[in-house]
Amino acid sequence: xxxxxxxxxxxxxxxxxxxxxxxxxxxxxxxxxxxxxxxxxxxxxxxxxxxxxxxxxxxxxxxxxxxxxxxxxxxxxxxxxxxxxxxxxxxxxxxxxxxxxxxxxxxxxxxxxxxxxxxxxxxxxxxxxxxxxxxxxxxxxxxxxxxxxxxxxxxxxxxxxxxxxxxxxxxxxxxxxxxxxxxxxxxxxxxxxxxxxxxxxxxxxxxxxxxxxxxxxxxxxxxxxxxxxxxxxxxxxxxxxxxxxxxxxxxxxxxxxxxxxxxxxxxxxxxxxxxxxxxxxxxxxxxxxxxxxxxxxxxxxxxxxxxxxxxxxxxxxxxxxxxxxxxxxxxxxxxxxxxxxxxxxx
Amino acid sequence: xxxxxxxxxxxxxxxxxxxxxxxxxxxxxxxxxxxxxxxxxxxxxxxxxxxxxxxxxxxxxxxxxxxxxxxxxxxxxxxxxxxxxxxxxxxxxxxxxxxxxxxxxxxxxxxxxxxxxxxxxxxxxxxxxxxxxxxxxxxxxxxxxxxxxxxxxxxxxxxxxxxxxxxxxxxxxxxxxxxxxxxxxxxxxxxxxxxxxxxxxxxxxxxxxxxxxxxxxxxxxxxxxxxxxxxxxxxxxxxxxxxxxxxxxxxxxxxxxxxxxxxxxxxxxxxxxxxxxxxxxxxxxxxxxxxxxxxxxxxxxxxxxxxxxxxxxxxxxxxxxxxxxxxxxxxxxxxxxxxxxxxxxxxxxxxxxxxxxxxxxxxxxxxxxxxxxxxxxxxxxxxxxxxxxxxxxxxxxxxxxxxxx
Numbered sequence: 001x002x003x004x005x006x007x008x009x010x011x012x013x014x015x016x017x018x019x020x021x022x023x024x025x026x027x028x029x030x031x032x033x034x035x036x037x038x039x040x041x042x043x044x045x046x047x048x049x050x051x052x053x054x055x056x057x058x059x060x061x062x063x064x065x066x067x068x069x070x071x072x073x074x075x076x077x078x079x080x081x082x083x084x085x086x087x088x089x090x091x092x093x094x095x096x097x098x099x100x101x102x103x104x105x106x107x108x109x110x111x112x113x114x115x116x117x118x119x120x121x122x123x124x125x126x127x128x129x130x131x132x133x134x135x136x137x138x139x140x141x142x143x144x145x146x147x148x149x150x151x152x153x154x155x156x157x158x159x160x161x162x163x164x165x166x167x168x169x170x171x172x173x174x175x176x177x178x179x180x181x182x183x184x185x186x187x188x189x190x191x192x193x194x195x196x197x198x199x200x201x202x203x204x205x206x207x208x209x210x211x212x213x214x215x216x217x218x219x220x221x222x223x224x225x226x227x228x229x230x231x232x233x234x235x236x237x238x239x240x241x242x243x244x245x246x247x248x249x250x251x252x253x254x255x256x257x258x259x260x261x262x263x264x265x266x267x268x269x270x271x272x273x274x275x276x277x278x279x280x281x282x283x284x285x286x287x288x289x290x291x292x293x294x295x296x297x298x299x300x301x302x303x304x305x306x307x308x309x310x311x312x313x314x315x316x317x318x319x320x321x322x323x324x325x326x327x328x329x330x331x332x333x334x335x336x337x338x339x340x341x342x343x344x345x346x
Numbered sequence: 347x348x349x350x351x352x353x354x355x356x357x358x359x360x361x362x363x364x365x366x367x368x369x370x371x372x373x374x375x376x377x378x379x380x381x382x383x384x385x386x387x388x389x390x391x392x393x394x395x396x397x398x399x400x401x402x403x404x405x406x407x408x409x410x411x412x413x414x415x416x417x418x419x420x421x422x423x424x425x426x427x428x429x430x431x432x433x434x435x436x437x438x439x440x441x442x443x444x445x446x447x448x449x450x451x452x453x454x455x456x457x458x459x460x461x462x463x464x465x466x467x468x469x470x471x472x473x474x475x476x477x478x479x480x481x482x483x484x485x486x487x488x489x490x491x492x493x494x495x496x497x498x499x500x501x502x503x504x505x506x507x508x509x510x511x512x513x514x515x516x517x518x519x520x521x522x523x524x525x526x527x528x529x530x531x532x533x534x535x536x537x538x539x540x541x542x543x544x545x546x547x548x549x550x551x552x553x554x555x556x557x558x559x560x561x562x563x564x565x566x567x568x569x570x571x572x573x574x575x576x577x578x579x580x581x582x583x584x585x586x587x588x589x590x591x592x593x594x595x596x597x598x599x600x601x602x603x604x605x606x607x608x609x610x611x612x613x614x615x616x617x618x619x620x621x622x623x624x625x626x627x628x629x630x631x632x633x634x635x636x637x638x639x640x641x642x643x644x645x646x647x648x649x650x651x652x653x654x655x656x657x658x659x660x661x662x663x664x665x666x667x668x669x670x671x672x673x674x675x676x677x678x679x680x681x682x683x684x685x686x687x688x689x690x691x692x693x694x695x696x697x698x699x700x701x702x703x704x705x706x707x708x709x710x711x712x713x714x715x716x717x718x719x720x721x722x723x724x725x726x727x728x729x730x731x732x733x734x735x736x737x738x739x740x741x742x743x744x745x746x747x748x749x750x751x
Binding site for chain 2: 015018019023026027029030031032034035170171173174175176178179182183185186189190191192193199280283284287288291292299302303306307309314317318321322325326
């Protein structure tokens, strides 16, 4: 088991490295750098001004060198202008003997965001905290209701409850966040509909209330719910036809006892992995919902960074999201082994 | 003139859609009466869920076809702005309609005073064109790479699976933001990706026909020349624009000359198409790979191996036909997912032009004023919802019916 986890972690590192290199390459293409220079300077910059801006900020080094600088295995760039030295790792004011040569991920330096004019690590931490709050409530709503819907539908296959709940799950998987969000706002937060909730979640960043947080949470939860519910239903129907359930029924055990004591535990193994694998999908939903409801979390930061070609922030964001994706895959694999005795023994 | 009531609006929309209703009724009547002779398609009409799904999907397909190239259903030009109709509610009458012009905005006007109804109809055509085509290309890529990965296993499988997982680990929206920008179009990367991704149908067809007929060179050679010539021409027309395969400000690679180029694709549309195919193909790859690994242990594969059939014959003519059930179901689901992805692109204002009537872009422009004016965003949202719902129901019906035998 230890070897398995180690191998997976090594794989994770390689994947993250490859992905960040792709992001690095794409954001460092010349037209993108030109756009960056123009948003940082002004939009009517001449070609020479763009080149000199890029040269002064170390953007014109060869790609592997720049990537090495970002990782922290190559010395950071140093530019000399008007007799003053500036570099990736220090400003002109830093005393000469305090200037580090390397500053990258390995040194714990995530770089500087050109959009927010702040250190990337601070931004990512703050935004992740906000998104974490959102995700916590999403999970709180999504997981129990999805499991409930799935178990109720799978309990008696083909019954009326099953049919209506299954239709509901299909409907919810067919509704992407930007559709359900728009419909929710139209119904519950517009002048044409009921004005129960707020259509904007900006105020929820400091102080989440039912009025401003219900719609974003519901929007994300709805899309993921259908899928988990369908998986739960499938696994529940399979368990309900098993021999030991039939034995229990023939012995005359109450139906509610059969469901709760005998079926449920085995039926929840498959949904567990599905719930873990939903995290990457939820990440997508988070970006859409945070944009739609103007909640300034991780997804919102992604949109800002990508829209402005903020290279170092984008890289940090992709590292975080890749780690989230791969970590949840790992947890789901390990959890599956622990939950399923048949695999554990063999 | 007065505004219409909701009943009158519904009746008028119903009248506008009459060609669609007629085609739908004819299609269903013919299909139901001949369903016993139509295989899996016919069996679809035994399940209510499948029929509802099929009906919803075909409704939007016919709306797209009649409204798009045939210009039949729409009441106004989807791009022209009519003064005085800005953000007007559904059923508002035009202040001074000209002779022969439709006098009402059936589903209201958007924030640029364009007719919402006509835009949704035109948007259906964009979705109906792109989503199935992109899914088909993704399937070609996924099948051509997934079959050998599953059949041979080993190092090939390791490398291809690693690449697929790499793409899947990317958050889709980040990938879109990186790939679908005007700056990236300038570098020519989408053209290279198009060159690479669109060649797969060609490769697939070549291997498919060659593995079947290579024992009869007299049939194979003319067949291959004819098919590959035709498809190759389509391929070259698809990837070359204005006589160049890749055209950037600094250099260009010459392609098919203009007079033999069948059609040109707008660079904005091409990059959308390419990125949607790119995002979808790793998932298809994984499905096909799993199916191939499962099916290759069957007896009929062993029989073919004993007969001395080549590996590609076994993959394409023994394994693939037996994997068709799950693949057809996934194809339907994936068209729905592609529709969602296209909407996502539009929602973030990526790729397609901002005045494009496709549903995602319309939702994006409507959400700015959503709290005051609901209809410009809700109408395309409901359209997208019903289309994807239809595809999911159709997939569900197909799954049920294909499991039955």
